[in-house]
Amino acid sequence: MTDRKVTGRVPRQGGVPGRRTPPPGPPRGGSAVRPTGHALVRAGRGSFLVHRRAAVAAVVLTVFLAAVCGAYLSVGESFVPPSQVVDVLVGRPSAHELVVGTLRLPRMTVGLMVGAAFGVAGGLIQTVARNPLASPDIIGISQGASALTVAAMTFGVAPPAVGGGTATYAVLPYLSVAGGVLAAALVYVVAWRGGLHATRFVLIGIGCAVALRSVTHLFLTKGDYLVAQQAQVWMTGSLNGRGWAEAAPLGGALLVLLPGVLWAARAQRAVVLDDGTATALGVRLGRTRLGLVALGVVLASLATGAAGPVDFVALLAPQIARRMTRTAQIPLLCSALLGAVLVVLGDLLARKLFAPTELPVGVLTAAVGAPYLLWLVVRGPRTGGCAATGGTA
Amino acid sequence: MTGTGDSVRRQGAAEGGGGPAGRLAARALTLGYDGRTVVEGLDLDLPDGAVTVVVGPNACGKSTLLRALGRLLRPRHGAVLLDGTDLARIPTRNIARSLGLLPQSPVAPEAITVADLVARGRQPHQRWWQQWSAEDERAVTDAMARTGVAGLADRPVDELSGGQRQRVWIAMALAQETELLLLDEPTTYLDIAHQVEVLDLVRQLNHDRGRTVVAVLHDLNQAARYADHLVAMKAGRVVAQGHPGEIVTAELVREVFGLASVVVPDPVTGSPLVVPGRPRLPRPAP
Secondary structure: OHHHHHHHHHHHHHOOOOOOOOOOOOOHHHOOOOOOOEEEEEEOOEEEEEEHHHHHHHHHHHHHHHHHHHHHHHOOOOOOOHHHHHHHHHOOOOOOHHHHHHHHHHHHHHHHHHHHHHHHHHHHHHHHHOOOOOOOOOOOHHHHHHHHHHHHHHOOOOOOHHHHOHHHHHOHHHHHHHHHHHHHHHHHHHHEOOOEOHHHHHHHHHHHHHHHHHHHHHHHHHOOHHHHHHHHHHHHOOOOOOOHHHHHHHHHHHHHHHHHHHHHHHHHHHHOOOHHHHHHOOOOHHHHHHHHHHHHHHHHHHHHHHHOOOOOHHHHHHHHHHHHHOOOOOOHHHHHHHHHHHHHHHHHHHHHOOOOOOOOHHHHHHHHHHHHHHHHHHHOOOOOOOOOOOOOO | OOOOOHHHHHHHHHHHHOOOOOOEEEEEEEEEEOOEEEEEEEEEEEOOOOEEEEEOOOOOOHHHHHHHHOOOOOOOEEEEEEOOEEHHHOOHHHHHHHEEEEOOOOOOOOOOEHHHHHHHHHHHHOEOOEOOOHHHHHHHHHHHHHOOOHHHOOOEHHHOOHHHHHHHHHHHHHHOOOOEEEEEOOOOOOOHHHHHHHHHHHHHHHHHHOOEEEEEOOOHHHHHHHOOEEEEEEOOEEEEEEOHHHHOOHHHHHHHHOOOEEEEEOOOOOOEEEEEOOOOOOOOOO
16 A cells, blocks of 8 residues: 555656556556546547446347347237348338237337336436335326326326227326326425435325325226226236337437436436535535436336336336446446336236236236335345435435 | 643634635624524634644534535525635535535445545536546546555445545545545544544645645544644634644633643643643642
8 A cells, every 4th residue: 555655646746648548557457547347438528437347238238128129029929930020120011010010019119118218217216315115106206197197087088098099098198297297296395394305205205105096096986987997907007009109209208308318327426425425526416316306207207108107117127227237326228228128028928928818017017026125125225325314405 | 731821822812813814714604403503603714724623512513614614504694705705606516626525424325436436526527528537537546545545446435444434535535636625523433543544644635735624523632733723612602713732721621621621732742632630639638
């Protein structure tokens, strides 16, 4: 350690002589040069730190996701050979145009986007709440989206698919986003006491979730039997019947939110520190947190609007991703990819496991997610970053 | 025994308070939490290029004051001035480029490594598209070398001992490269060897770089040993301030801590050393 002290002081006097390209072999590993495990990528005047392990994980996940997507398109009620699937994808005439191109492809696209949105939303909300339990389907956001949507269905504002065909599903996303944002605002306002306290935020969120769920059930019992059944399927989270009509607006919305997600990936770095340290580093903590939560809420609500509250995806994806990458904060890209894997793979199994009966995808994700949730609780509060530190924004 | 006379202390206090205006100052500062007022109408000038140590009994408002100086706590009334401007009017990021602060018990994210944590001290100097410059690299390398944590770079922070961890946090604050540095009880939870190590480091930093340091310490003797300027607080007020050699007296200790003591010169540094207890006088039984 003592010899390091000497080398460390040298560069101060003479400035830093030409350290552009890989550092010229500083003494033994030069471990102090940059954050552990990061590679430096330069582009013009910009410089970006890329976590190596996260980058590898992202590549692996992408390959795996591609394989799952391939399987999704060829496996089903009727098997379509992969070569035929490729034909459809590149636009060559094929006998399987209807099954692959019209039924499976748009449904899978919705699944990909829903999963990615849930993955990112869960990551953002868990980061701000500093609690791995804080995912949109636990702290009331999905329930808010459900409540408003089911209310609309039962009171006839948005007649469900039974009567109205596919077009009516297009109204649901807007209602769902409105419901999710309203619920989040409610939780935020109730939990606010001169600052945002992480633990209080989660607990109040759980309370609101229970209340909103019972309101939803009230709507269901008041409503028409058929409508209630339809709403029940939606509430479990299902991709059944989803097509380009749902994919297009969802894709557009996600594209609009993409710059926000890029901002969030960087902003998260400071929010994982304790309040005092983050403020001392010049982070406007209140605004940053609000921005991250708002982004997470909108993403989760959009996803809920498209497929219903697919349980546990937002809870699982960020935590698995973080365990894969071992980063100090939740890796958003990996979390998005994992969310997509969970939903698409879940839907594939949901279609195939009990064929010809088709399960809603939410049943599958819940079957995986619930035991994991138990494990999280049993393992205690050490998981997922500086657990339950108090402090105010 | 040094300066037991009342007049000496008062004089020292007056001169210490009226010195050249520093970059950081508090004006008519009133601070509190919820309904409770902790500090009321406090004026304080912190001398540039010096180590100022704030001491006082528990709950006297010294940490609260430090939090306000570092804009972690918004004043109820009055203001903290940085170069003459109210902190509340300066963008927080700009403050972070000239004022660093290490809170009392910072929490590291799980699984973060030493180098990663220290590098986060560069946050106020970075942009979204400029995440790592040669300057960042130099500052982080330098901060880690100074605090002797370069060898721990790739270790997770949660696996370190208390002393190592505290040095890592100080390294993070150093990497921020601010002219002013506020430390809130940097020696808490450290054994005596590590306490001395951390305080020597602070002294060194002030000596080599002319950094202005403001620290809250609970050990009066350490404060007297390391401070250029000592601020003694009680019940939210400044009771005395000035050079430790001039203001630390048995009387001050009784006034501030309610403790009977004898003040002798420190055998190592010559600074005042407070020895608790009444002087044992050879007197016959009444």
